[in-house]
Amino acid sequence: MNEIIIKAPIDGIVFPIEEVPDEVFAQKMIGDGISIDPSSSRLYAPIDGTIIQLHKALHAITIKHNSSLEVMIHIGLDSVKLKSQGFNSLVSEGDEVKAGELLITFDLEYVERHAKSLLTQIVLTNMDIVDSIEKSDGEAISNETTLMRVRISDSEADDIVVHSSSEVSSDIITILSPTGLHARPSGVLASIAKMFSSTITLHKGEDSADLKSSISIMSLNVEYQDRVLLKAIGDDAEDAIDILTAELQREFEAEDDHIIDTDTPSNAIVASDGIAIGEAYQVGSVEFDYDEYSEDIAQEISRLKDAIRRAESQIEREKSALTASQQEIYTAHQEILKDSRLLSLAIESIESKKSAEYGWHYAYDRVSKEISSLPNELLRDRAIDILDVGGRVMKVLMGDTTEIVLPSKKVILLANEITPSLLSSLPKDSILGFCSVVGGSTSHISIIARSLGIPALVGVDSSIVDIESGTQLILDAEVGELIVEPSKEAIDSALARQKEIEMERSDDLDRSSQPATTLDGREIEILANIAKGEEAIDILSHGGDGVGLFRTEYIFMDRDIAPTEDEQYEIYRDVALALHKRPIIIRTLDVGGDKPISYLSLPKEENPFLGMRGVRVGLENLELLKIQIRAILRASEHGEISIMFPMVSTIDEFRELKAIVEEERSRLSVDYIPIGIMVEVPSVAILADIFAKEVDFFSIGTNDLTQYTLAMDRGNAKLSKKADALDPSLLRLIKMTIDAARNEGIKVGVCGALASNPLATSLLVGMGIDELSLPISMVPHIKAKVRERSYTESKLLADEVLNADTTQEVYSILSKES
Known part of the structure; x- marks a missing residue:
């Protein structure tokens, strides 16, 4: 029995594949493996082998070992939608690579901001030749940590099945998924195809793919509006064609991505109603540049605890200038600073010789992600408060006292997330309204917006972070739309509605x-x-x-x-x-x-x-x-x-x-x-x-x-x-x-x-x-x-x-x- 050592292809924290918030990976439709929450932006080859698949979006790559084991690495979730932006490949399909060779670099900040998650999956796609897997956990260091020990069965490939049945074909199927058949749909299709004994193939032009192999499907490079055909030979061929045709048409229909462009408004959650017309101002995400390691564990723990105390004092000082509702939110932030799990996670990381900055960032980022995945809207909306409090402590740790300076004219703020402390710190007479990707109707930032009477949308599509400052916008928080570069007619209409609403509300109040x-x-x-x-x-x-x-x-x-x-x-x-x-x-x-x-x-x-x-x-x-x-x-x-x-x-x-x-x-x-x-x-x-x-x-x-x-x-x-x-x-x-x-x-x-x-x-x-x-x-x-x-x-x-x-x-x- 052959044993293959798979090294960590990237730095980060190891997560069980079953905990990945994507059913295709969590249910092992593509194969078994491990997930890593990456802390670096360089992806290395985990084994020797040949590049047999490199997705055109550059987010997924598959290496075939000389034992025939195939290892797919998938950077992020829903990262295919980035269409290779933020990714750079140093290899091509057909290249021979050695374990430890650099394969892909990517913009960590950009991918984290635009993809559903940074979680990177390392998956064995042909599990039929795998006898057993021994997986590691904890921290992964690229090219050093043994991520998996895989034992390959000594038996030859399964006996070839000979079918006497005639071939069954589907009608022509037009692919409606905007991102084509990338890793997730390929995994679903392969998982379903394996339920049938028939040989099933997917055809695009003169090329074809084994539908029981997700890698084979991805290698076919099926894109939006491509026309494909299914073929099957076997006793259950007709059933296979019927079910897989329906799956292609049902499961991967075009999704409503709410992409914002110059003509198309995007639906969102109304946090605070009203209409704002003006120029965009991008509030960039705060990035922290810090040393990852530190040998002095006691000193780092002391630094962190001191920063938490100072952050709490900051909040107490700032509360006096706030409204009653804002003061309550800040009191909740003080409670977050006292949370024992946040501190214990940070200290656990520091005790593995990480710096206070690294440990604290790891702790609050992890907890906020956990909370943001909860089923209850009220709790899910509190994830942004953890990020707010976490960022405040990071600034104290790093001695960062920089402040955002808005333009002299009134603007509409755009950001991935707008935190309560950020909004409270900005001059209200400079803000027409705001839109953020993160947030819900019950989030604290929504409560503040309503108390200040600022039109606001939350839960907006992530593409708003790509809108340049100075771009003309209509923020319509009456119907939940953000219109980018509106026409003169749209602006005139919005101005008329704005005036009509103001008059109506004044009359209603009277x-x-x-x-x-x-x-x-x-x-x-x-x-x-x-x-x-x-x-x-x-x-x-x-x-x-x-x-x-x-x-x-x-x-x-x-x-x-x-x-x-x-x-x-x-x-x-x-x-x-x-x-x-x-x-x-x-x-x-x-x-x-x-x-x-x-x-x-x-x-x-x-x-x-x-x-x-x-x-x-x-x-x-x-x-x-x-x-x-x-x-x-x-x-x-x-x-x-x-x-x-x-x-x-x-x-x-x-x-x-x-x-x-x-x-x-x-x-x-x-x-x-x-x-x-x-x-x-x-x-x-x-x-x-x-x-x-x-x-x-x-x-x-x-x-x-x-x-x-x-x-x-x-x-x-x-x-x-x-x-x-x-x-x-x-x-x-x-x-x-x-x-x-x-x-x-x-x-x-x-x-x-x-x-x-x-x-x-x-x-x-x-x-x-x-x-x-x-x-x-x-x-x-x-x-x-x-x-x-x-x-x-x-x-x-x-x-x-x-x-x-x-x-x-x-x-x-x-x-x-x-």
Whole structure:
């Protein structure tokens, strides 16, 4: 049995192939191997052999050893889209190379910024000749570390299969994938082809490839709009052709890459609405140049701890000049600096004779990547805070005091990531708006943008970092578009819309104190969502009728211990006093494995959305729940307060919760207060008629109800557009809930994102909703939308929409009527 030593082709940290965030590699569709998170930009040959494949994008290369073992090295994920930009090859197909010979150099910064990931995979593509693999872990040093010991079977190649069947061919297939058949689709196709006993080939012109070999497929160099043909010989040839044809057409259809050019706008996430027209200003990523190694371990650990202390002091000094919401964000940053895992990862690296800079950068970069891959949007959006805090400590370590100086004219900022500390440090009168690749609607940078009234888009395509400073832009954060080098007509149109929106908002605000009454006299309560007590005063200035959702979890976060009963009571009481007897719905603590709190022993779950969340946590931490209930009951003596429970899924849960409230109410000798539930689980909507007999009100949480009904995570970039609360199935669940409430004479409202969608206002009114709860800033506009139409007209609209079969039909009807 032959043993082949495969050396590390690049410096970095070794990761199991199973942990690569790409199913083609993680599921070993191309082959087994190892992944490296690279720290250098030079790729070397891991074995002696012949270059049998070099992708034209220069991101993937395959070497064949004299034992016939084939080793593919794939730099980055989705790096094929870079089309060789940032890569330089020193070899060509057919070259003989020796282990340790330099093959490819690449621009580490450019690839990291534009590819999905820098993770580099070293894969054995012909596993049929491999008997066993012994893999290493930890740190990899190019040309030194033995990455894998591969034992090759002594047996000859498998017996040649002779087929008596006739050849079966597919129709001509046009390749629609913009990047052609690169490593990932090749791996998928080869994996499927191996399920069949037939010999299967892919043909392009006079050339052909063995479809059971991903390397062979890649070597065929199939590009966008190439015409190919499948052929198969064997007992299952027809099945193979049918399935593989469908796979080629289905799996690799053209993707919506949202590429920004001079004519095409790019959809994104609206962080803060508004329209900005002006020139671009690129905020480049901060790069740190430091020594990787240090022999003095104790000194490096001391330097790091001192830098962390100084960074914390910096934050404390800067907080005094910030708004209340920004101060809370900076307090969260101070908590990140105290995180034990960050420090332990850094120290672990330093103890392997790395410098403090290297160790700290490795630690925060790794943790931010882990968090950015989490399923929960709120947590995923916190990854940028870790990068922000990490960069702050790096600057302290390196004595970097440089600041960004903006041009004299107002500009639209463009960046891969815009951190809270960066935005807070820039003069607000110089910023028209901003766009960033990183970020979500709940990220701290989005919160700051909204508080400052700056139009902003996040989650924009990474191609924005290639837009040159000075380029004319329209940032339309009303519809989520960034238009590059717009025509004069587009600018004139945007200016007109900008003026129209400003006038409309001014008019809406002027009339915000008027009730939201339809043209035929039906009044709808327009309430506000709040997370902090001090927001209550803003409700009055925007014409809000009260609080429809007080998210109390923020009172419990960024603390070492739970808030006391008195602390909570004072917060709830102050809100009641500020609102002068207006209704206030207080939701009990809504946390779980996806919104962890340090002082609660919550399990880390594989799928936190289906685990310990909402009232399940409360019932497991009964004293914590009782303390909050008592604080709410005490505060109810100062205003019209109701209590609402999140994530209720069964009637037994509600009965248990109601009994607890009654028990605490009897102990305190206070009056009865309304007890309601969030309708955010399909089981509750389906049994709404049962719940309506026992609850005092419903509040429909369309965000989670959408996710649970459609089985789609809104934070998943590929699914977010399909996870739409205007899906007909969602609308029918909402209607079922409203009808059940009507039959029992209880109130029903909507407090999810759908409530703040102006397109849905008349629809919800027509479906019979009593109240809508939404962000404070949207209150005047939604009140105005209610006044535009009669209840009778809205009912007719709702009837038409509820008969729609698809989400597209729903949008078509609503757009026509708006």
